[in-house]
Amino acid sequence: MNYRMNLNSKRGWIELITGCMFAGKTEEFIKRLNRYKHAQQNVLVFKPLIDTRYSKENVFSHSGMRIESVTVKDSEEIYKIFKEQNAKQKIDIIGIDEVQFLDANVVDIISKIADEGVIAIVNGLDKDFKNNPFKNVDRLLIEAEYVDKLSAICHSCGGNASRTQRIIDGNPAKANEPIIVISANEKYEARCRHCYIKPE
Numbered sequence: 001m002n003y004r005m006n007l008n009s010k011r012g013w014i015e016l017i018t019g020c021m022f023a024g025k026t027e028e029f030i031k032r033l034n035r036y037k038h039a040q041q042n043v044l045v046f047k048p049l050i051d052t053r054y055s056k057e058n059v060f061s062h063s064g065m066r067i068e069s070v071t072v073k074d075s076e077e078i079y080k081i082f083k084e085q086n087a088k089q090k091i092d093i094i095g096i097d098e099v100q101f102l103d104a105n106v107v108d109i110i111s112k113i114a115d116e117g118v119i120a121i122v123n124g125l126d127k128d129f130k131n132n133p134f135k136n137v138d139r140l141l142i143e144a145e146y147v148d149k150l151s152a153i154c155h156s157c158g159g160n161a162s163r164t165q166r167i168i169d170g171n172p173a174k175a176n177e178p179i180i181v182i183s184a185n186e187k188y189e190a191r192c193r194h195c196y197i198k199p200e
């Protein structure tokens with residue numbers, strides 16, 4: 001990315017990593033944060049309480065990469081912990097995983113932290129299974145200085161996928177299903193524009 005070469009850049013901005021499921025977003029997120037960690041930067045990573053599938057103290061990618069994280073229930077807790085930790089030792093970088101699962105105030109909190117000279121690296125799905133914009137990511141697409149929208153491979157045709165299809169018992173989920181469900185009897189597939197079936 002060219003911005004890293006601009007020596008006039010003041011520190012403090014937002015980087016958004018987004019796209020559909022199976023696009024490698026979490027790998028990119030962890031990789032970026034670990035690069036800073038290896039360079040002795042003080043990195044603080046948050047993830048929402050809802051996502052405890054793998055671990056409470058780590059963010060894991062499907063491929064097994066991991067980074068230590070703090071589980072939070074809302075954006076207020078993020079700011080509180082950031083302030084506490086920042087007072088002890090200046091925080092250089094914050095990471096926020098699964099930002100679409102946090103309350104809507106998180107975008108203002110992230111912006112405020114970036115204003116204070118911190119690089120905020122944020123990961124989140126751009127669209128839900130109905131292909132509607134996911135909250136927080138919709139605003140962060142506008143607010144972030146740098147956006148990387150990653151694509152997956154369509155599970156049906158092998159083309160470039162930009163959408164997430166929720167499958168229940170082998171069929172696309174209906175439109176009246178809840179947006180956020182984390183359970184074992186359903187699965188997700190990445191789909192391209194042509195293979196994606198709009199839930200009815």
Ligand SMILES: [Zn+2]
Pocket residue numbers: 154155156157158159191192193194195196
């Ligand atoms: Zn396809």
